Amino acid sequence: MNYSHQRLLHFTEQVFIKCGMNEQDAKQAADVLIAADLRGIDSHGVARLSGYVRLYEANRANTNAQHKIIYETPSTATIDADQGLGLVVAPKAMDIAIEKAKNVGTGWVAIQNSNHFGIAAYHAMKALPNNMIGIAMTNASPLVAPTYSKQRMLGTNPICYAFPAGKHLPIVIDMATSAAANGKLEIAQRTGKPIPNNWVQTKDGEESTNANELSNGGSLLPLGGHKGYGLASLVDVLCGVLSGANYGPWVPPFVAFLNPLENLPGNGIGHFLGAMRIDAFRPADDFKNHIDNWIDAFKNANRINKNQHVIIPGEPEFLLEKERLETGIPLNDKVKADLQELANKLALEF
Amino acid sequence: MNYSHQRLLHFTEQVFIKCGMNEQDAKQAADVLIAADLRGIDSHGVARLSGYVRLYEANRANTNAQHKIIYETPSTATIDADQGLGLVVAPKAMDIAIEKAKNVGTGWVAIQNSNHFGIAAYHAMKALPNNMIGIAMTNASPLVAPTYSKQRMLGTNPICYAFPAGKHLPIVIDMATSAAANGKLEIAQRTGKPIPNNWVQTKDGEESTNANELSNGGSLLPLGGHKGYGLASLVDVLCGVLSGANYGPWVPPFVAFLNPLENLPGNGIGHFLGAMRIDAFRPADDFKNHIDNWIDAFKNANRINKNQHVIIPGEPEFLLEKERLETGIPLNDKVKADLQELANKLALEF
Numbered sequence: 132m133n134y135s136h137q138r139l140l141h142f143t144e145q146v147f148i149k150c151g152m153n154e155q156d157a158k159q160a161a162d163v164l165i166a167a168d169l170r171g172i173d174s175h176g177v178a179r180l181s182g183y184v185r186l187y188e189a190n191r192a193n194t195n196a197q198h199k200i201i202y203e204t205p206s207t208a209t210i211d212a213d214q215g216l217g218l219v220v221a222p223k224a225m226d227i228a229i230e231k232a233k234n235v236g237t238g239w240v241a242i243q244n245s246n247h248f249g250i251a252a253y254h255a256m257k258a259l260p261n262n263m264i265g266i267a268m269t270n271a272s273p274l275v276a277p278t279y280s281k282q283r284m285l286g287t288n289p290i291c292y293a294f295p296a297g298k299h300l301p302i303v304i305d306m307a308t309s310a311a312a313n314g315k316l317e318i319a320q321r322t323g324k325p326i327p328n329n330w331v332q333t334k335d336g337e338e339s340t341n342a343n344e345l346s347n348g349g350s351l352l353p354l355g356g357h358k359g360y361g362l363a364s365l366v367d368v369l370c371g372v373l374s375g376a377n378y379g380p381w382v383p384p385f386v387a388f389l390n391p392l393e394n395l396p397g398n399g400i401g402h403f404l405g406a407m408r409i410d411a412f413r414p415a416d417d418f419k420n421h422i423d424n425w426i427d428a429f430k431n432a433n434r435i436n437k438n439q440h441v442i443i444p445g446e447p448e449f450l451l452e453k454e455r456l457e458t459g460i461p462l463n464d465k466v467k468a469d470l471q472e473l474a475n476k477l478a479l480e481f
Numbered sequence: 482m483n484y485s486h487q488r489l490l491h492f493t494e495q496v497f498i499k500c501g502m503n504e505q506d507a508k509q510a511a512d513v514l515i516a517a518d519l520r521g522i523d524s525h526g527v528a529r530l531s532g533y534v535r536l537y538e539a540n541r542a543n544t545n546a547q548h549k550i551i552y553e554t555p556s557t558a559t560i561d562a563d564q565g566l567g568l569v570v571a572p573k574a575m576d577i578a579i580e581k582a583k584n585v586g587t588g589w590v591a592i593q594n595s596n597h598f599g600i601a602a603y604h605a606m607k608a609l610p611n612n613m614i615g616i617a618m619t620n621a622s623p624l625v626a627p628t629y630s631k632q633r634m635l636g637t638n639p640i641c642y643a644f645p646a647g648k649h650l651p652i653v654i655d656m657a658t659s660a661a662a663n664g665k666l667e668i669a670q671r672t673g674k675p676i677p678n679n680w681v682q683t684k685d686g687e688e689s690t691n692a693n694e695l696s697n698g699g700s701l702l703p704l705g706g707h708k709g710y711g712l713a714s715l716v717d718v719l720c721g722v723l724s725g726a727n728y729g730p731w732v733p734p735f736v737a738f739l740n741p742l743e744n745l746p747g748n749g750i751g752h753f754l755g756a757m758r759i760d761a762f763r764p765a766d767d768f769k770n771h772i773d774n775w776i777d778a779f780k781n782a783n784r785i786n787k788n789q790h791v792i793i794p795g796e797p798e799f800l801l802e803k804e805r806l807e808t809g810i811p812l813n814d815k816v817k818a819d820l821q822e823l824a825n826k827l828a829l830e831f
Contacts, residue, residue, distance in 0.1 A: 204586030207761040236554030282783040304711040336785030355705035361654040433632040435686030
């Protein structure tokens, strides 16, 4: 049995209200989470709801946060998120970036003192209806070892770029800078199947095909070796160092049962968001026509297997969203039990 | 025998002057090329000089180019490079980005109608002495196949981010979005050794460990599979589609013996450059102190092999540059013969 997105939205919103959020913020946070489920990024949707609640219960997330701008220029701002959820502050920050782009061509917002913000694509895609390119990045709790190290020093630190198209669906590139996204690893953990040998390493830094290596003290590996380490580093510097948030090994864990390290160099976790007005570079219609042409060229590129065309980044997620808006969202038993437990604890109906 | 960088600079400058460049532009172009040799990116230095000359001889590069701004906002510009060399226009465009960042916090310049710009790091690093973060990307002639395709649709499309540090060397991340950089492939071609099976594929899209597969009609593979395809695509869209340059399979080849395709959708090749003032986000000294702390943390991360510490992106290149400024630049026999031939043809002394 699938769950309608409306039902999951309503439940998630009620949970956040029980945690002390006002209705508007709760609606926003729920919208970001359910967008992940709709787009098939199940690891970042309602599956994480109880994790956010535990952060709130452990006094690690402020559900009544009042964000404020602490530095600002015509094209930039730095925001102190007041220990709120990234789910709430990131869309507000994206609105600021869009407003700045309207005024001076581009807008860039670094955010400190935040918590996890859900899927990067949600925030970057806010730029699209404004004929803008959207950019979103976040750092995250350390799980990835840099090349030559066996220590977890970087998060899966995603990079997202969203580009508007004309007649076609937008191009949305949203990718963790680790070799494997959490979601794929979780599927392998459930099925017990071996994973490719470049996804994780053991606690001693040796190759492994065991999806459970992380629980043995191992670490995730960066995408394609040292280049992924470079990509994760640039995300960490923009999100953590530039904003005044924590970075590297000091990024506070998402799971409430692990305490942050002592003597943190910054505040909370950090995000970096951007919006660029297309017509600050060329007429928006020209750009969108050429994006359509780009998409047509790539879809029609010579295939290796005649039954598999080239996939345009973001297309599978848009198609799945369309499907799940109609047929609902499947939840696995563990997630269902988790949500039922939340409902019981908070005296809500699931 | 090594060649002093002054000698190579002087020779390169003379070659560009013989091609019709004014002295200032020739000096600039030579400086970008020799910076590559000094930093150990030998594939992008004087080894390419005769390639630029052949582009000029084939009337594919304008050595007397007058670039002009064709769109502009306070934080952005689009430049028509007038078919000039990226080696010359990219530093000028970076100066514009830096000026805009001084005024409104950040500056972003898209460039169309250009030719190859050398190493991305040269341009991004121009931001560093201004207490700014520098960003540089370029698209390039198609060599890389998108996932599920056997067709060359994307260049090695590099991404570079340069971050200033305090007491330490800057962090400079400069990476092709293909699995293997050209330089590494060329070394394997010379030595005839097998390469990892994720660098190239055959013309039919099959795995290969043959470094010469490209000459058989094969293609380079994107970094880490479909994520590298996503990264190369975002570089292509920012550099090609946003600027009004060519993109995807239409990017004109660097080698003069291959003609551009017909009915091109844009002008020349494209670049995308950015500069962000650090103190548009937080005080520059705070940022630089935390970058130093980031570097110390990563250098001291637990090692897998006790003799190999974690490498900070850009550090090997800075150390090699220091060495080569003193001991000179080694050139292989093929490059030496190539430069001697250029000298003979242009009546110069090498």
